[in-house]
Amino acid sequence: MLFGVLTPVVAFAYVGRLRLGIAFLLGTFLVLVAGGWSGAIQIVPGYYAIMLVILALGFVATFYPFWLAWKRPQSYSARWYNRWYHYLWIGLVCAAPGMLWAPNRGELLGYEIFRIPSRSMSSSLSPGDFVVVDTRPQSLRQLSRGDVVTYRPHSTPQQTWVGRLIGLPGETIEVRGGQVRIDGMALNERYAIQSPEQDPAAPLSLTLDADSYFILGDNRPNSDDSRYQGPYSRDQLTGKINAIWLSFLPSRERPLQMERIGGLAPPVYASKASGQPGGSP
Known part of the structure; x- marks a missing residue:
């Protein structure tokens, strides 16, 4: 579920809102951690409630950048990271923690x-x-x-x-x-x-x-x-x-x-x- 919102970080970077994309990514991670360590996700109603929140965050993080791109003014000036090679490292940096933590996800979450x-x-x-x-x-x-x-x-x-x-x-x-x-x-x-x-x-x-x-x-x-x-x-x-x-x-x-x-x-x-x-x- 967490990996489903990694790619939108690059989409947010494309429309000049990199910090907002990172905020969505961190927000998703914090919801999973809070749900796990509070014990809410270990019961069936809590599990489905938290998964609905994650799905909602993923939906917004996926489609909101398209709306921002559509509303972007003609006067928009490119950010320093608006280059294809920056998009590559942004995607890799966002994906790396999830891949590194996957073997120990139970201890983390x-x-x-x-x-x-x-x-x-x-x-x-x-x-x-x-x-x-x-x-x-x-x-x-x-x-x-x-x-x-x-x-x-x-x-x-x-x-x-x-x-x-x-x-x-x-x-x-x-x-x-x-x-x-x-x-x-x-x-x-x-x-x-x-x-x-x-x-x-x-x-x-x-x-x-x-x-x-x-x-x-x-x-x-x-x-x-x-x-x-x-x-x-x-x-x-x-x-x-x-x-x-x-x-x-x-x-x-x-x-x-x-x-x-x-x-x-x-x-x-x-x-x-x-x-x-x-x-x-």
Whole structure:
């Protein structure tokens, strides 16, 4: 979205209003940053409201220079930058920060947008779901059991995977026959797709370190998670998913599924008093 208003900066320069073009560019960037770090963009209504503002800024920044050119008086005198070679470096200077920051956009903006490609989290998240990931540090300091998180897997750290936080630091995790136990107590997972006869994972039992988390996919027979790759440290967790803002997959019978749009309700686990592990760290 941000790159859509870069070219109009050159158009503003062409009509002698370079500073106005830069103001539109900075304004767009500040709206995205404010929306991300305030948490507004991490909820569906806030996301669409901010995207409407960005679209409006992009529309104005695209067509307003044409109106200025049409209204420009005959007496207009060219600015120092009204040469074709100046337009080249102006465009490059405006585009360079976006290209340099793209790999770390989550740290800069406080959020990222991802499209779910696989069924490892079905049916909570399905292929074609577009999600908003909260990448703010304060979000990762408030982790609870059942949170859906993004993380860098051991096998391919250049990628970002999605899973559900099951085991918290210091807990003993046991997975056997599709059943998860936390400190010896069974975890009631209504969201999980269980198929012990198709699940190739071997039984395991381990105690998590003070900085370790156990992550599982909801679709257990089709998830490459901590059962195979082991626990993850906090610095491998990159964000928390709170909402689906769009669900669109052309290959589905109904490509657009509006009913999937909305916040992800956190699972409710019974308390330890009732014989089940609770949901807080």
